Amino acid sequence: MRSSSKLSALAVSKMTKPGVYADGNGLYLQVAAGGSKSWLFRFMRDGKARKMGLGPVHTVTLAMARDKALECRRTLMAGSDPIDTRQAADQERRLAELKGMTFKTAAEKYIAANKAGWKNAKHSAQWTATLDTYVFPICGDLDVAAVDVGLVLKVLEPIWTAKPETASRVRGRIESVLDWATVRRHRHGQNPARWKGHLDHLLPARNKVAKVKHHAALPYADLGAFVAELRQAEGVGARALEFAILTAGRTGEVVG
Structure with missing residues (x-):
């Protein structure tokens, strides 16, 4: 039978020679050539040797490492690979974080990421003002992934003919925010605020509704x-x- 608990906290703190030292039951202390120390859990899975990092010694104590190794052994006994289980949990956590972003948060992050490249502070203020006035009251608190063509039209239709210039800018800003969210993997699919081949079939062109009014001029x-x-x-x-x-x-x- 394999012996366990070969290491002590004092021995771990004094260990300097590079190598891998067994504590027992699959737990190992790894000392690197540069002096850094970390914990490993070694196990066999489907006839293949695998090893799983359990964290650095300066953060994970010997007692904590033994607890982690115990959890790994329990996972193996349940028929699962502890490495695959950890990766799946990490992916699930990341997806949960992505799904929690509202349109307003996405818009704020888009503005923060791009305002340095805009000509002046006024442009950034205009972005914020139009979104505050026309967009956030309708979909600001909704998940950015839930914004669809129905919501986009709910924003645009009331102002499309009354304020065509403003409405056109609002549409473009919604499109930019949703494109940013797609690239950052907070949503997927086509952009419901895109104009060509989409909203141009649902709303009249701006030059059809905008009445051009020139400034008065002296002959x-x-x-x-x-x-x-x-x-x-x-x-x-x-x-x-x-x-x-x-x-x-x-x-x-x-x-x-």
């Missing part, structure tokens, strides 16, 4: 008289407007 023939009158006016505002007319400068350039 070119009246410009000379207007500038002459403007030059009679005092103040920085008048000079700035004249500068803008003469240079076609942008507002920010003129103010600067």
Whole structure:
């Protein structure tokens, strides 16, 4: 019969020579060439020798390692491979973590990951504002994997004709968040917010509903008289407007 409990806590702490040292019942202390120490559980499965790491000595004590080895032996007695059982548990835990992400959390993570590449803070603020106003009240607290075409339309239809520019941006932002979630494996399948070949069959094109309204403009023939009158006016505002007319400068350039 194999002896057990050959090692002691003191012996483990003093062990420095590289090698593998048996404690008994499948538990081994492994000392690496660099001096690091860890625990191994060795066993036979389907005629093949296998070994399973149980953790480093600085974290797992001898008593803890023996408890872990006991659990492994019980798993083997139940007909299962302890390595496969641990891997299955890890995968199940990861899947549970993935399934718990709401659309709002996914959107926040998408913004955090991409805002450094956006032109300015205003763009990030616009993203947050439109999602807060139009999207989160409908699907913010739902699992991101549960967002489907019905929910997307519930967000877009009330504003698609009334606010076409805003609605178009909201659609694109939903699509981006869902694409991010798909790549990060929080959902799968086609994106329900995609436009081409999908929503373009359910909603009218933006140029069909958006009424183009140009800014009021002074007729070119009246410009000379207007500038002459403007030059009679005092103040920085008048000079700035004249500068803008003469240079076609942008507002920010003129103010600067």
